Amino acid sequence: MKGVVISVFVMVAMVQFMVEVEGSMTCEKVTTALTPCLPYLTTGGGVPSQECCTGVGNLQKMARSTTDRQVACDCAKQSAARIPAIREDAAASLPAKCNLPVDFPISKTTDCTK
Numbered sequence: 001m002k003g004v005v006i007s008v009f010v011m012v013a014m015v016q017f018m019v020e021v022e023g024s025m026t027c028e029k030v031t032t033a034l035t036p037c038l039p040y041l042t043t044g045g046g047v048p049s050q051e052c053c054t055g056v057g058n059l060q061k062m063a064r065s066t067t068d069r070q071v072a073c074d075c076a077k078q079s080a081a082r083i084p085a086i087r088e089d090a091a092a093s094l095p096a097k098c099n100l101p102v103d104f105p106i107s108k109t110t111d112c113t114k
Helices: 002-022 025-044 049-061 066-082 086-098
Strands: none
Touching: 025 049, 025 066, 025 086, 049 066, 049 086
16 A cells, blocks of 8 residues: 555656646747747737737746746747747737736846746
C-alpha cells in the first residue's frame, strides 16, 4: 500500500512538472498569438479582428510568470523590428481596443527587463 501511495505522489509531481514546462513562453507562441493582429498593426485603422484580440488575450493568459512576460516582450519586439510597417500608435492602442488591461506601455522601445 505504501508503494502505491508513493507512486501516486510521483505521478502527480510529474504531471505538475509537465504542465509547467508546457506553460513556458516561446517566440513561436508569441508569433502565433500576434499574427492575426498584423492587418490592424500595419494600418492602425478601425478595430482589431476578433482573432487578434483572442490571440492577445491568450498570450496574456500564457505569460503568467515574470520570465514568461519578459520572453513574450522580447519576442514581440524582435518580430516588430522585422516588420517596419507596424505603427507604434496601433501597437500601443491594441490592448484597449481588445478590452484587455495591460499595466505597461506597448512600444518598440519598452524595456522588457522591467
